[in-house]
Amino acid sequence: MIIVTAASGAFGRLVVEQLLTRHPDRPVVAAVREPGRCADLAARGVQVRRGDYDDPASLRDAMRGAQRLLLISSPVLDTDVRVRQHRTAIDAAVDAGVQAVAYTSFLGADRGGDGMNAAHHATERAIAGSGLPATILRHPFYTEAFVNPGLRDAVASGTLAGGTGGRGLNTALRSDLAVAAATVLAGDEHLGRGYDLTGPLWTYQDLARVLSELSGRTVEPVETTVAPPLGLLMQLAKAGLLERQTTDLEALLGRPPTPLREAVVAALG
Template structure:
């Protein structure tokens, strides 16, 4: 039995949909804080269960009979909250006799900036639990950087702007991360592994060129000072510091194909 948490979120839903092509529906359970939001899965033969990261008893019941659990990281980024909630899930999994936990961590969780502390703490809790685990250190989502709003605005303005010093990004799509998680959940050679999942490197110069080519309009990249980046300054600083500059082929190997690049996202946005 495979149990997937966070099934009403974007990543969890991709995982469930792909698992339905890999395993019988009666070997799959979907956990949601509000099961009614995943009611369509019930009609497709999936066992939809209630589970709340702040309710350990509900998690133990939700994990009953599981051979492997996908622990999708909590959306609550309040410092300390994720580590506590994930700790509840790990304790519940151990009590339920779960064989393996697959955890969606984050890029550079063990060595990155302070906002990654809860991911590092969760990885430590997994190591201390005695449970077999697989850690998926996902990079940031390409969908956040390249989407219909960004692409159409670039076409209208004739430019894309950034404050990242021209450094590369190794982001990947939500769909690719979800498909990789599904592959790990159904695979047999990932025990106690840590996969650094990153997409193909790209820069804002690349993005401007691709938008120009795919739209048939003139689009250039204009670099702006970090002080003018507004709400995007935090991410821009990470990029400028080289946080996303390291490549990895782990995602491609799990997918069995090249990870989705920005050209595909630009084409989808323009369509």
């Protein structure tokens, strides 16, 4: 039995979908704060259980009988709260007899606990200290933060606003990262490993060119100041902090990660 926490979120649902498709013989449990929101998953044979990061007893009950756990990081951004929630889930997994855990961390969390990686770094250390066999999946930023239906406005206006200074972004689609998660949950060969997952490097110049080709209208990239929260991610890109490349995601997928053009086609619908 495989349990997925935060399974009602966009990423969690994709992982559950991959598990149902790729491993139909393995029972799947969706641990969510509000089970009523997941009637669609229950209709497909998923066991939906209440599992709230702020309620240790609910997590222990949710993990009962599970052999594998995918701990999807809490959406709470407060570091102290996030770490407490993750430690609660780890303790619950130990108490429930879970045999192995995979955790969705972030790129660079193994190198230190500064800034946005503080909670991920602390969680990785907590998992190591728990004694649970583990796989760490260090995610990049999601491509969907940048490539989404809002790009239709850029096509309409003929301008694509960006603040990356022409630097590259190593984002990946949630759907690709979900396949990677389902892959590591299926067997023992990934235990004890940490994967640094990156998608194909792309720039806003590349994005403008793809939009132009697909729409038949010229879209020009324009360097400007972009408002938060997207602007904060662009500042990281402009500083060259989102250009790291590895082959880990490709290895887990068994194919190259989804290219920019394909992501744009999907986003524009």
